[in-house]
Amino acid sequence: MTDLPLVGFVALSSALFAVGLFGILTRRNFILILIALEIAMNAAILNFVYFGAFSGGPGGLSGQAIAVVLIGFAATEVAVGLAIVLALNRLKGTINVAQATDLKL
Amino acid sequence: MSIEELAFLALAVVALVTAVAALLVRELVHTILWVAVFFVDISAIYFLLQAPFLGVLQLGVYAGAVTILLLFGIMVTRKRIFAREAATGISEVPLALAVVTFIFVIAVVGELPQTSTPVRSYDPTLLSENLFGTNGPWLLLLGLIMMGAVAGSIYLVREGRE
Numbered sequence: 001m002t003d004l005p006l007v008g009f010v011a012l013s014s015a016l017f018a019v020g021l022f023g024i025l026t027r028r029n030f031i032l033i034l035i036a037l038e039i040a041m042n043a044a045i046l047n048f049v050y051f052g053a054f055s056g057g058p059g060g061l062s063g064q065a066i067a068v069v070l071i072g073f074a075a076t077e078v079a080v081g082l083a084i085v086l087a088l089n090r091l092k093g094t095i096n097v098a099q100a101t102d103l104k105l
Numbered sequence: 106m107s108i109e110e111l112a113f114l115a116l117a118v119v120a121l122v123t124a125v126a127a128l129l130v131r132e133l134v135h136t137i138l139w140v141a142v143f144f145v146d147i148s149a150i151y152f153l154l155q156a157p158f159l160g161v162l163q164l165g166v167y168a169g170a171v172t173i174l175l176l177f178g179i180m181v182t183r184k185r186i187f188a189r190e191a192a193t194g195i196s197e198v199p200l201a202l203a204v205v206t207f208i209f210v211i212a213v214v215g216e217l218p219q220t221s222t223p224v225r226s227y228d229p230t231l232l233s234e235n236l237f238g239t240n241g242p243w244l245l246l247l248g249l250i251m252m253g254a255v256a257g258s259i260y261l262v263r264e265g266r267e
Contacts, residue, residue: 014210018203023128025199061235083258
């Protein structure tokens with residue numbers, strides 16, 4: 001058993017989420033956007049584990065179980081994202097998202 | 106200050122520094138290296154929270170699979186692997202939005218109970234019972250979505266698609 005403050009954990013994950021959000025909004029390279037998305041997603045998954053651990057009882061296990069499922073979702077999302085990167089690279093010759101404008105009217 | 110709190114502080118600082126460094130360095134390969142350290146650091150936080158199963162999963166899925174997948178993505182999309190990215194700079198509006206998000210969450214955190222609660226360790230068998238029993242539908246949903254994602258990825262990257 002360890003004693004840890006809840007507030008520090010939530011502050012950490014919110015800071016990480018802010019970093020990820022900043023990266024998603026500013027980067028132009030598709031792979032960098034995926035990485036920023038993963039950082040934000042990790043911050044969100046951490047929240048489930050903290051709050052589960054701090055609520056105690058069966059809630060702690062539910063938090064961990066949902067985190068397992070979410071890690072799987074995040075890995076799936078990277079796989080699909082990289083498929084899109086490859087398709088974009090084949091179509092445009094670049095993975096700069098500013099040039100992916102085919103659906104614009 | 107207990108040893109766990111010190112460990113948490115150190116891990117939190119490393120997580121923040123590596124996350125920021127990953128997004129600010131100009132070489133994409135260096136980004137991958139920083140983000141790999143970030144994933145290992147998050148896995149250490151899981152071990153600190155007495156969730157060893159998640160820690161191992163994080164090491165395997167993120168530090169292992171996702172990092173290598175991203176490296177392959179870089180390898181096949183650029184001619185010179187270590188080429189530098191064009192500087193995108195730090196634009197004001199996204200920075201402000203990120204800071205506002207952070208401040209908003211911190212304001213909400215202020216309302217949380219300020220006590221530190223004991224973190225309990227669990228038997229992995231209990232976790233697996235929970236995962237396949239109570240949360241079984243989520244796991245099935247994950248399987249379905251992964252299957253759809255595999256089919257979609259293959260459709261996106263197959264040869265000869267017009």
